[in-house]
Amino acid sequence: xxxxxxxxxxxxxxxxxxxxxxxxxxxxxxxxxxxxxxxxxxxxxxxxxxxxxxxxxxxxxxxxxxxxxxxxxxxxxxxxxxxxxxxxxxxxxxxxxxxxxxxxxxxxxxxxxxxxxxxxxxxxxxxxxxxxxxxxxxxxxxxxxxxxxxxxxxxxxxxxxxxxxxxxxxxxxxxxxxxxxxxxxxxxxxxxxxxxxxxxxxxxxxxxxxxxxxxxxxxxxxxxxxxxxxxxxxxxxxxxxxxxxxxxxxxxxxxxxxxxxxxxxxxxxxxxxxxxxxxxxxxxxxxxxxxxxxxxxxxxxxxxxxxxxxxxxxxxxxxxxxxxxxxxxxxxxxxxxxxxxxxxxxxxxxxxxxxxxxxxxxxxxxxxxxxxxxxxxxxxxxxxxxxxxxxxxxxxxxxxxxxxxxxxxxxxxxxxxxxxxxxxxxxxxxxxxxxxxxxxxxxxxxxxxxxxxxxxxxxxxxxxxxxxxxxxxxxxxxxxxxxxxxxxxxxxxxxxxxxxxxxxxxxxxxxxxxxxxxxxxxxxxxxxxxxxxxxxxxxxxxxxxxxxxxxxxxxxxxxxxxxxxxxxxxxxxxxxxxxxxxxxxxxxxxxxxxxxxxxxxxxxxxxxxxxxxxxxxxxxxxxxxxxxxxxxxxxxxxxxxxxxxxxxxxxxxxxxxx
Amino acid sequence: xxxxxxxxxxxxxxxxxxxxxxxxxxxxxxxxxxxxxxxxxxxxxxxxxxxxxxxxxxxxxxxxxxxxxxxxxxxxxxxxxxxxxxxxxxxxxxxxxxxxxxxxxxxxxxxxxxxxxxxxxxxxxxxxxxxxxxxxxxxxxxxxxxxxxxxxxxxxxxxxxxxxxxxxxxxxxxxxxxxxxxxxxxxxxxxxxxxxxxxxxxxxxxxxxxxxxxxxxxxxxxxxxxxxxxxxxxxxxxxxxxxxxxxxxxxxxxxxxxxxxxxxxx
Numbered sequence: 001x002x003x004x005x006x007x008x009x010x011x012x013x014x015x016x017x018x019x020x021x022x023x024x025x026x027x028x029x030x031x032x033x034x035x036x037x038x039x040x041x042x043x044x045x046x047x048x049x050x051x052x053x054x055x056x057x058x059x060x061x062x063x064x065x066x067x068x069x070x071x072x073x074x075x076x077x078x079x080x081x082x083x084x085x086x087x088x089x090x091x092x093x094x095x096x097x098x099x100x101x102x103x104x105x106x107x108x109x110x111x112x113x114x115x116x117x118x119x120x121x122x123x124x125x126x127x128x129x130x131x132x133x134x135x136x137x138x139x140x141x142x143x144x145x146x147x148x149x150x151x152x153x154x155x156x157x158x159x160x161x162x163x164x165x166x167x168x169x170x171x172x173x174x175x176x177x178x179x180x181x182x183x184x185x186x187x188x189x190x191x192x193x194x195x196x197x198x199x200x201x202x203x204x205x206x207x208x209x210x211x212x213x214x215x216x217x218x219x220x221x222x223x224x225x226x227x228x229x230x231x232x233x234x235x236x237x238x239x240x241x242x243x244x245x246x247x248x249x250x251x252x253x254x255x256x257x258x259x260x261x262x263x264x265x266x267x268x269x270x271x272x273x274x275x276x277x278x279x280x281x282x283x284x285x286x287x288x289x290x291x292x293x294x295x296x297x298x299x300x301x302x303x304x305x306x307x308x309x310x311x312x313x314x315x316x317x318x319x320x321x322x323x324x325x326x327x328x329x330x331x332x333x334x335x336x337x338x339x340x341x342x343x344x345x346x347x348x349x350x351x352x353x354x355x356x357x358x359x360x361x362x363x364x365x366x367x368x369x370x371x372x373x374x375x376x377x378x379x380x381x382x383x384x385x386x387x388x389x390x391x392x393x394x395x396x397x398x399x400x401x402x403x404x405x406x407x408x409x410x411x412x413x414x415x416x417x418x419x420x421x422x423x424x425x426x427x428x429x430x431x432x433x434x435x436x437x438x439x440x441x442x443x444x445x446x447x448x449x450x451x452x453x454x455x456x457x458x459x460x461x462x463x464x465x466x467x468x469x470x471x472x473x474x475x476x477x478x479x480x481x482x483x484x485x486x487x488x489x490x491x492x493x494x495x496x497x498x499x500x501x502x503x504x505x506x507x508x509x510x511x512x513x514x515x516x517x518x519x520x521x522x523x524x525x526x527x528x529x530x531x532x533x534x535x536x537x538x539x540x541x542x543x544x545x546x547x548x549x550x551x552x553x554x555x556x557x558x559x560x561x562x563x564x565x566x567x568x569x570x571x572x573x574x575x576x577x578x579x580x581x582x583x584x585x586x587x588x589x590x591x592x593x594x595x596x597x598x599x600x601x602x603x604x605x606x607x608x609x610x611x612x613x614x615x616x617x618x619x620x621x622x623x624x625x626x627x628x629x630x631x632x633x634x635x636x637x638x639x640x641x642x643x644x645x646x647x648x649x650x651x652x653x654x655x656x657x658x
Numbered sequence: 659x660x661x662x663x664x665x666x667x668x669x670x671x672x673x674x675x676x677x678x679x680x681x682x683x684x685x686x687x688x689x690x691x692x693x694x695x696x697x698x699x700x701x702x703x704x705x706x707x708x709x710x711x712x713x714x715x716x717x718x719x720x721x722x723x724x725x726x727x728x729x730x731x732x733x734x735x736x737x738x739x740x741x742x743x744x745x746x747x748x749x750x751x752x753x754x755x756x757x758x759x760x761x762x763x764x765x766x767x768x769x770x771x772x773x774x775x776x777x778x779x780x781x782x783x784x785x786x787x788x789x790x791x792x793x794x795x796x797x798x799x800x801x802x803x804x805x806x807x808x809x810x811x812x813x814x815x816x817x818x819x820x821x822x823x824x825x826x827x828x829x830x831x832x833x834x835x836x837x838x839x840x841x842x843x844x845x846x847x848x849x850x851x852x853x854x855x856x857x858x859x860x861x862x863x864x865x866x867x868x869x870x871x872x873x874x875x876x877x878x879x880x881x882x883x884x885x886x887x888x889x890x891x892x893x894x895x896x897x898x899x900x901x902x903x904x905x906x907x908x909x910x911x912x913x914x915x916x917x918x919x920x921x922x923x924x
Contacts, residue, residue: 034803035815145808146866266813 010188011211013086015253017183020046023229023256031075032263032271040075042256045082051165052083052158053182054175058168059114059138059161063088063182066110066194070094070103070126071118073235073261076142076158078249080116081193085211086179088186092194092206093240095593096122100631102204104129106196110206110437111135116158119143123155188212194437195242197389206437207242207389217392217431218250220413224397225279225359229256232356233279236268241594243363246393246431247281272353280360284367285595287382289523290352291371292499296527312340313377320345320377325401345378354380361385361397364594366470366489368497369405376403384408386470390446390453391415392431396468407467417468418452424474425459426452458487476599478509484571486514488599491572494562498555499524503584505597506574507610513575515613516556517606519583520548540638543579549643552579556645564648573647576613578620580606581638587627609640618642669699672731673874674719674842679728681714681898688714689898691728696842701868702876703889703906707918711898712878713755716844719876720752721745733841747775751840755847755878757827761820765830768819769805772837773798805833808870809863825856829863836867843867845877849884857881861888882919886910894918 009015019028024043031038040048061067067084069091071077081091092110094103096118103125107115113135117123123141130136140158141147147155169175192211196204221227235248252259257279262271269290272280282290298309319333329337349355360382362372367384375382385397386408395417398409411417415429432453435443446454458477459470471477472489480486488506495504495516503519520543528551529536536542560573584590590602603610605624612620623637675695681688689711696702704712717723719730721740730737732748740748751772759768777784777798783791806812809829814822819830828848835843848864849857861884867873879885885892886906894902894909896918902909909915 034800034807035812036803145870146862148869263812264810270813 010215011085011183011186011190012082012192012215012250012253013183013186015215016042016046016049016082016086019253019256026229026256027258028252028256029075029078030258030260030275032261032267032274035263037260037274039258045079048162049079049082049086050176050179051169052079052162053086053165053179054168055161055163055165056083056089056114057087058164059156061087061089061114063185064090064190065114066090066092066112068092068094068107068110068112068115068117069239070115070122071096071142071239072265073237073239073244073248074118074142075261077116077118077239078235078259078261080140080158081249084116085186085192086183088182088190090191090194092196093245094196095238095240097238098593099587099627100125100129104132106204106206107133107136110194110196113137114140116140117142120146123147123150186211188215191434193245195240195245195389205439205442207433208435208437209392209431209433213431213434214246214250214392215254216414217394217429218246218254220430221394221397222251222255224399224413227251227255227257227279227359229258231255231257231278231358232260232275233257233281234260234262234268234272234275234277234353236262236265236272237281237283238593242387242389242393243281247279247361250392251279269353273351274353276353276356278356278358280354280357282360282362283364283595284362284371285365287362287367287375288371288499291374292521292523294348294352295499296523299527299531309344312336312344313374315340316345316377317373320379321373324376324379324381325403341379348378349380357381359383363387363408365596366493367405368493370497372405386468388455390433390455391427391429392433394431395425395427395429395455398467402465402467404462404465404467407462407465407469409467411468416452419460420454422474423458423460423477425455425457425468425470427455428452476509480508480514480571481510481512482571486572491516491559491563491574492597494559495555498558500528500552500555503591503597505584505599505602507599507603507613508572511614514572515576515610516574516578517602517609517613518552518577518579519543520552520579522583525551539583540581540636543581544638544641549579549641552577553643553645557648560645560648564650570650574645575647576642576644578609578613578640578642580609581622581640582624582626582636585626588625612640612642669697669872671698672696673698673733674876675731676715676719677729677731679715679718679725679730681711681718681723681725687898689718689725689895692895692898692900693728694893694900694903696874696876697891698841698874699868699872700874700890701864701888702874703885703892704876704878704895705880705882705885705892706895709897710895710918712895713846714898715895716752716846716876716878719842720750720844743775746838749841750844751835751838751842752844753828753831753835753846753848755850757824757831759819759827759831759834762818764816765811765819765822765826765833766802766806766815768830769802769833769837770798772834773802775838801839802837805836808836808866809833825852825859828852828856828860832860832863832867836871836873839871841874843873843875845875845879847878847880849879849881857884864888 009018019042025041027039028042028045029040067089069077069080084091094106117139139155142158144157188211190211191208192214194206194208196206233248237244248259260275262268298306315336319329319337322329323337360380363385383398383403387393387395394412395415396409397412415427417427420426456474457470458472458474459468462469472487476488478486486508491506492504495501500520501518502521505517508514522539556574556577563573564570586593591597608622609620619639619641621639623635626634626636672695677693679692680690704715706712718725720742722742811829819827849860868875892906892909894915901914902912
């Protein structure tokens with residue numbers, strides 16, 4: 001028997017009713033509002049969701065219909081999801097920072113008649129594309145500020161709808177029974193949510209997930225990480241991202257833990273510290289940002305504090321990982337670590353909000369070994385997982401005690417993984433999706449005839465550990481003209497592990513050699529510039545500075561040395577590089593909303609630079625259009641310099657393997 | 659919003675009237691024989707080229723200067739010469755052209771300072787931090803948090819304002835003025851020295867304060883675009899004399915105004 005934390009409930013509304021029964025008084029949700037943490041217990045949440053569902057029903061929301069959810073992590077938006085599911089309608093969360101075009105696409109494609117949105121900003125954005133969303137009839141909003149003078153024939157406050165539901169329930173007791181029947185009428189096979197993927201490849205697709213599968217997947221991982229109703233998580237990642245829906249919503253519903261919503265996205269780091277979550281997820285980028293911030297602040301600290309910090313971080317590096325894994329450590333090491341914990345690691349974890357974290361995950365991108373080991377060494381149980389929206393997140397995850405920085409762990413419970421002939425990872429999992437919304441062609445493309453999902457990622461199982469290693473997108477792995485294997489992401493990640501380099505894009509498929517375009521990290525390089533009296537007025541100016549080029553050149557040379565050490569990769573050393581004049585940005589379509597580079601698009605957009613990289617020029621002119629958040633466009637022009645690199649000698653005497 | 663004193667006014671009634679006011683410093687005439695009114699619930703702009711007497715006018719309304727001639731009618735009563743703190747308790751709040759905050763104090767404490775006039779418990783209870791004083795403090799803090807939420811400055815709540823960028827300092831200053839729950843809010847060049855984005859944000863807050871709290875606002879501003887977009891009515895001063903008064907559209911087309919701003923060939 002699989003441990004089933006969901007205890008027979010096969011839909012989210014049934015889970016909510018169950019949670020109100022067994023965890024009634026325990027907190028289900030917290031939200032910092034007007035500077036004070038407000039809490040709602042599971043039974044209070046049910047008492048809000050029930051009238052909310054009645055209110056939505058009275059507005060005409062029907063079973064099987066879709067409703068868009070647009071905004072930041074706020075209780076009322078989560079309750080909108082719950083209320084919609086209670087009626088058997090399908091919520092479609094949309095990224096709150098999506099530009100109007102993306103928003104219009106998703107709303108139109110998902111055929112939404114209703115949209116539950118956060119505030120005036122989102123209302124305005126939707127109104128601006130109203131004619132492209134013909135089915136949209138009604139918007140509900142959470143924050144009423146600024147909306148008083150709007151036409152309220154198509155606009156309602158969520159509070160009013162909930163209030164209306166309350167009144168209706170009081171006036172007509174049969175409605176309660178009706179709602180009860182609606183909840184029991186919900187089937188596990190009904191779609192519970194449609195999550196639009198961020199679209200690493202082309203336009204976004206609506207991933208349809210069902211109640212039963214979502215709950216089964218969440219039940220597996222809740223058992224895997226031993227999550228209980230006593231745990232707390234901070235919901236600060238986008239609502240529309242599978243990670244938030246899985247980690248916070250689904251796991252929260254299954255285990256009964258408390259989901260805390262930050263006051264605003266700007267205060268998330270501070271709120272994290274106040275709430276002290278026990279379950280935490282952060283993409284590598286966030287962890288890196290936190291570490292960079294700590295390091296910069298330590299540079300400014302007094303002499304004694306700085307020495308103390310570096311001494312004990314060094315101690316942690318030597319013993320921390322082994323102590324966390326329960327391995328043998330000499331007594332002296334244990335004692336030093338204990339003192340360090342008192343003086344440095346404890347306070348540091350407190351500042352970062354990690355004091356109570358029991359389980360932490362990172363995923364989405366490869367994480368640098370230094371970064372990963374740093375957090376583990378100070379005692380944070382950080383682990384890696386691999387997954388995707390189509391799997392409802394988890395495919396593999398590292399169990400406690402089996403942690404490596406370069407693997408993503410073995411298959412999760414009840415997940416079946418195989419590696420196809422071309423190196424592509426394929427899986428079958430309890431939470432896997434049923435198809436793309438209104439797109440059978442695409443669905444057929446990613447499903448194998450025997451029911452496996454193609455991830456599109458190339459990887460292999462590490463013989464030593466038995467864990468999966470992901471090297472790149474399967475379709476991105478290419479070959480140089482001389483036949484050398486070229487895995488762009490592998491090279492890019494090696495570059496990005498240097499704090500100076502924020503983003504890298506490698507080119508080399510069907511070409512003679514490898515070239516890269518880089519983005520410097522403005523925080524790290526900016527702080528370096530300040531300390532070294534390098535004056536600059538903008539990102540563009542700093543990026544083009546000869547001293548910055550010199551510094552980055554050293555990083556690139558180091559990557560070449562590490563590539564040279566691996567004979568399969570030695571031929572793929574970087575011959576030329578340049579630093580881009582602007583930061584790659586999701587608003588310009590250069591990155592996905594989850595901050596992954598779109599290599600093909602970048603190659604097109606910066607065609608003159610690529611040409612220059614391969615024809616031997618020393619510099620090249622480029623002008624690019626940029627899009628601001630409100631949709632206005634501008635142009636940036638620049639002259640970008642190119643540096644040549646010398647090839648490092650290959651370690652193995654046989655030379656490169658083809 | 660509750661009125662501190664005097665008769666209750668409906669939206670559109672005259673809240674404050676400036677009647678034939680003249681003000682001079684020694685031989686310099688800063689304002690001469692200016693009359694206009696501010697109606698409850700509107701956004702009223704006072705504009706004019708440099709040295710037109712805008713800030714002097716504001717200081718007269720505020721009670722900081724006393725006009726040599728003319729009078730100020732506030733809520734239907736002629737106002738005797740008064741001190742700024744009396745104007746403040748009478749329901750007039752202001753912000754300054756150059757930010758005037760307590761730089762060492764946090765944003766929260768600065769805005770809390772705006773509540774001082776509304777604290778009723780006496781010094782003794784406040785010292786004890788007990789009983790009615792505590793309840794009152796909690797109530798004031800709630801109001802302040804509403805303003806922090808309104809101005810979206812949650813993340814800087816605990817930051818000393820001296821460390822904040824200029825645009826945010828301006829926002830904190832607006833917060834402090836709003837904390838007084840004024841009937842009339844005077845803004846002295848709220849957008850001065852701001853970039854486009856900060857101006858857009860500030861405009862939104864001014865409009866929202868007018869809409870949400872129903873605060874009557876009188877503002878001095880250089881940026882014509884901002885004035886035309888924000889205000890309901892505009893009065894134009896030039897060399898201390900009123901040269902135009904009306905809706906933004908009327909004022910924009912007025913030849914005297916165009917001459918004052920662009921200069922005329924003599």
